[in-house]
Amino acid sequence: MSPHNPYIVMPRDAVTKIAGSDLSGGSLVLRRVPADDMYVVQTVETGKDIRLPAEVPREYAALRSGDPHHAAQWIRVAPNDAHLHHLFLSRRPDISIGFKEFRELVPGVGDPGNHLGVVVTHDPDLPPELVEAGASEFAGWAVRRSGVEPLAIEIEPEVVGLAQLAGKWPIEQLAANSVMVVGCGSIGSAAAEALAGYGVGRVELVDPDRFLWHNMLRHTLGAESVGRFKVAAMKDHLAQHWPQQTVLAHRRDVVAEAHYIRPIVDRVDLVLCAADGIAPRRVVSHLSRRARRPAILACVLDNGSIGEVIRLRPTPRFGCLLCLRQQLADQGAMDAEADQELDYGTGRVHQPMTAVPPDLRYIGTFAAKVAIATLLESLHGDHTQQVPGEHAIIGLRPAGDLAAPFDLSQAGDVRWSSIPRPRASCPTCSPG
Numbered sequence: 001m002s003p004h005n006p007y008i009v010m011p012r013d014a015v016t017k018i019a020g021s022d023l024s025g026g027s028l029v030l031r032r033v034p035a036d037d038m039y040v041v042q043t044v045e046t047g048k049d050i051r052l053p054a055e056v057p058r059e060y061a062a063l064r065s066g067d068p069h070h071a072a073q074w075i076r077v078a079p080n081d082a083h084l085h086h087l088f089l090s091r092r093p094d095i096s097i098g099f100k101e102f103r104e105l106v107p108g109v110g111d112p113g114n115h116l117g118v119v120v121t122h123d124p125d126l127p128p129e130l131v132e133a134g135a136s137e138f139a140g141w142a143v144r145r146s147g148v149e150p151l152a153i154e155i156e157p158e159v160v161g162l163a164q165l166a167g168k169w170p171i172e173q174l175a176a177n178s179v180m181v182v183g184c185g186s187i188g189s190a191a192a193e194a195l196a197g198y199g200v201g202r203v204e205l206v207d208p209d210r211f212l213w214h215n216m217l218r219h220t221l222g223a224e225s226v227g228r229f230k231v232a233a234m235k236d237h238l239a240q241h242w243p244q245q246t247v248l249a250h251r252r253d254v255v256a257e258a259h260y261i262r263p264i265v266d267r268v269d270l271v272l273c274a275a276d277g278i279a280p281r282r283v284v285s286h287l288s289r290r291a292r293r294p295a296i297l298a299c300v301l302d303n304g305s306i307g308e309v310i311r312l313r314p315t316p317r318f319g320c321l322l323c324l325r326q327q328l329a330d331q332g333a334m335d336a337e338a339d340q341e342l343d344y345g346t347g348r349v350h351q352p353m354t355a356v357p358p359d360l361r362y363i364g365t366f367a368a369k370v371a372i373a374t375l376l377e378s379l380h381g382d383h384t385q386q387v388p389g390e391h392a393i394i395g396l397r398p399a400g401d402l403a404a405p406f407d408l409s410q411a412g413d414v415r416w417s418s419i420p421r422p423r424a425s426c427p428t429c430s431p432g
């Protein structure tokens with residue numbers, strides 16, 4: 001198709017009106033959006049001298065802009081070669097069909113004179129083999145006396161959103177699952193966005209803080225949310241992008257208000273903690289273990305040089321966060337929990353930024369993937385979703401100067417290992 005021809009967008013309501021009309025053709029009014037070189041079908045003639053607006057859902061703001069002034073036609077074609085020609089011409093750029101020949105294929109097309117004529121043809125009985133080859137029930141045409149070229153036309157599908165992945169991704173299974181995200185900062189917001197995108201039916205957000213200017217660089221949220229509590233702003237953000245998912249907001253401190261958090265842990269299938277600091281991570285490790293829920297802990301360490309994702313599973317095979325840290329301490333590794341107490345940079349004058357926004361989002365998305373894989377494997381028996389271990393170290397900009405297992409030297413490297421069995425003296429893993 002010629003890159004100089006406009007694009008046509010047909011809302012589902014326009015499709016329904018044309019398909020349901022008893023006419024063999026009628027007029028259209030197109031909304032012209034010059035900046036995007038786009039026409040949007042706005043009005044359809046459905047009966048003799050009856051012209052009805054084609055509704056465009058309010059959320060499609062770009063399709064509601066522009067000026068409704070371009071007259072066009074829609075024509076229903078009997079099964080013939082019109083849409084086969086459209087398919088052929090679409091795949092061979094800069095080739096057109098003569099105007100007279102086009103009139104034979106599509107009787108009733110108007111003479112555009114010296115202007116551009118836009119025509120939408122409808123073939124309701126398109127042969128299955130043409131559909132399989134890529135032809136569509138609706139086709140767009142740029143009609144000029146000098147020749148007729150195909151126009152790209154996008155039809156709003158009957159199903160939009162995650163439901164489009166039915167049969168290709170376990171939507172129904174994940175829709176029945178729930179995850180609590182503790183900490184809605186840069187990593188947590190990316191994790192929450194990914195969980196909703198994967199199709200988790202209910203996401204519960206926990207964070208006591210406000211979204212302020214120094215958060216903007218790294219966060220999923222933008223300037224429109226400055227001053228709001230993070231959980232409330234994230235709830236609105238996710239509702240806008242993933243309306244099928246349920247999002248609950250809890251403006252709570254997981255440490256100071258653990259008594260409030262405990263029943264939330266009991267009712268979710270998994271906890272994902274992206275909060276900074278020793279205390280929140282230890283509390284999540286303890287509460288999730290006691291509730292017999294898996295937990296995913298995600299953070300960046302060593303001034304953002306490496307990422308860490310830990311999966312804690314409440315089984316006799318694997319210990320908790322304290323058990324892992326004690327094992328690493330015995331091996332002489334970095335005290336990662338203490339490193340968590342060092343802020344990775346607020347962007348204010350006294351401390352330069354050290355963690356790069358895409359790296360933080362990468363860790364958040366990585367943690368969400370581990371969470372989803374855990375749910376699909378443990379609750380739904382999907383063994384294609386096994387992950388290589390329980391403890392992942394991810395190279396972001398590693399210097400290679402840390403002790404194992406944090407001694408990565410290449411960006412993008414991911415090192416998986418297991419975690420130790422519960423210690424007999426562990427206050428989290430021991431019965432009671």
